[in-house]
Amino acid sequence: MSVRQSRIVAAAVTCACVAVASPAWAHTDVGMAGGLASGFLHPLTGADHIAAMVAVGIWGAFLGAPAIWLLPVVFPLVMTVGGALGVLGVPLPGVEVGIAGSAIILGLAVALAARPPLWIAAVVVGVFALFHGHAHGTELPEAADPIAFAIGFVVATGLLHLAGIAIGLLVRWPAGRVGVRAVGGVIALAGVGFLFGVI
Amino acid sequence: MKALPLAAALLLACAVPAAAHTVTEGTSGFTDGLQHPFGIPAHMMTILGLGLLLGQRDLATLRGPIYGFLAGLVGGLVLSPFLTTDVMTAGLSATQLALVAVLGGLIAMSRPLPLALLATLGVIGGAVLGLDSAPDGATLQQTAACLAGTAIALILVLLNLVALANYAMAQAARHPWMSVGMRIVGSWIVAASLMVLALHLRNSF
Numbered sequence: 001m002s003v004r005q006s007r008i009v010a011a012a013v014t015c016a017c018v019a020v021a022s023p024a025w026a027h028t029d030v031g032m033a034g035g036l037a038s039g040f041l042h043p044l045t046g047a048d049h050i051a052a053m054v055a056v057g058i059w060g061a062f063l064g065a066p067a068i069w070l071l072p073v074v075f076p077l078v079m080t081v082g083g084a085l086g087v088l089g090v091p092l093p094g095v096e097v098g099i100a101g102s103a104i105i106l107g108l109a110v111a112l113a114a115r116p117p118l119w120i121a122a123v124v125v126g127v128f129a130l131f132h133g134h135a136h137g138t139e140l141p142e143a144a145d146p147i148a149f150a151i152g153f154v155v156a157t158g159l160l161h162l163a164g165i166a167i168g169l170l171v172r173w174p175a176g177r178v179g180v181r182a183v184g185g186v187i188a189l190a191g192v193g194f195l196f197g198v199i
Numbered sequence: 200m201k202a203l204p205l206a207a208a209l210l211l212a213c214a215v216p217a218a219a220h221t222v223t224e225g226t227s228g229f230t231d232g233l234q235h236p237f238g239i240p241a242h243m244m245t246i247l248g249l250g251l252l253l254g255q256r257d258l259a260t261l262r263g264p265i266y267g268f269l270a271g272l273v274g275g276l277v278l279s280p281f282l283t284t285d286v287m288t289a290g291l292s293a294t295q296l297a298l299v300a301v302l303g304g305l306i307a308m309s310r311p312l313p314l315a316l317l318a319t320l321g322v323i324g325g326a327v328l329g330l331d332s333a334p335d336g337a338t339l340q341q342t343a344a345c346l347a348g349t350a351i352a353l354i355l356v357l358l359n360l361v362a363l364a365n366y367a368m369a370q371a372a373r374h375p376w377m378s379v380g381m382r383i384v385g386s387w388i389v390a391a392s393l394m395v396l397a398l399h400l401r402n403s404f
Contacts, residue, residue, distance in 0.1 A: 084397035
């Protein structure tokens with residue numbers, strides 16, 4: 001294995017470890033630190049959120065440049081719209097179905113190695129970002145420090161994308177390509193589980 | 200040289216939270232002012248957005264925006280003790296969040312911008328940071344010391360961020376992920392600020 005390959009594998013392992021790390025419970029849930037911690041943990045405490053965020057990253061890496069950075073940029077930007085709707089109390093029908101559907105569709109896109117035009121990929125990711133944003137936005141008003149909460153969950157979302165990108169970079173190797181598509185299949189199956197309340 | 204980013208990360212991890220908007224008994228107002236911006240997420244996001252945006256440009260062209268920031272900051276700090284009503288404070292918070300969203304969006308777009316626009320954003324950024332930095336319940340002397348500390352902290356943080364962002368852009372030819380990472384951070388800034396702005400507006404009406 002070359003030095004470059006070693007670095008990519010090391011980055012993938014690190015990001016995967018970050019994505020699955022257990023939360024620490026030091027300090028109290030008060031003020032800025034509490035807001036940051038609760039915001040950061042919010043996307044990490046829902047398996048449906050994790051699956052979809054990681055899938056966005058994997059799909060972006062799978063599609064290559066410029067999707068590898070465009071999708072993780074589009075997602076938080078559109079998520080903001082959903083989040084604002086949630087904050088303002090505007091109902092969005094089928095939020096939970098949309099979130100489960102995001103895992104199914106994005107997982108399938110990876111599993112089937114789908115390569116649609118970039119704008120279609122961006123629209124698909126953007127539509128699902130609305131549902132995830134709405135779920136985050138609904139909980140924002142309860143946060144002790146809303147801006148710290150928002151920073152925390154946006155950073156956690158970004159790190160999940162990064163973990164997905166790191167996994168997606170394994171497609172450079174034939175075995176990695178099979179593995180990444182298998183991960184996509186697992187995410188899609190998990191999405192079915194979320195949809196029917198099995199998981 | 201790889202030890203430098205590691206040392207910087209360790210230092211950041213060891214940072215102690217500051218008590219915002221107060222003068223702590225037993226400490227000088229200057230020290231409180233120096234710590235003040237680090238305890239307020241909105242201030243850190245503003246300075247982060249401004250620093251990354253300015254750092255995307257050639258350093259030699261940044262004199263106007265940096266001076267604009269200094270002018271806005273000094274003006275805002277001088278006027279900050281007079282910002283007393285809730286309506287004014289709420290309006291300032293909304294303006295700051297909107298500004299942060301604009302800064303994040305411009306970072307994410309990563310397009311060449313007119314220097315006049317950057318200078319205007321620098322003035323507005325400095326002004327909102329300065330206006331929102333007056334300590335509560337402090338004497339005139341403590342207030343002056345506190346505001347001086349805040350000004351120095353904000354200027355140093357801004358210059359460091361500009362230098363870091365500029366370094367990242369200079370390295371982007373060899374390491375494209377550096378500029379890509381900056382654009383992603385810009386989108387995160389937009390997302391966080393707009394959602395809180397929506398909450399702010401909801402609570403205001």
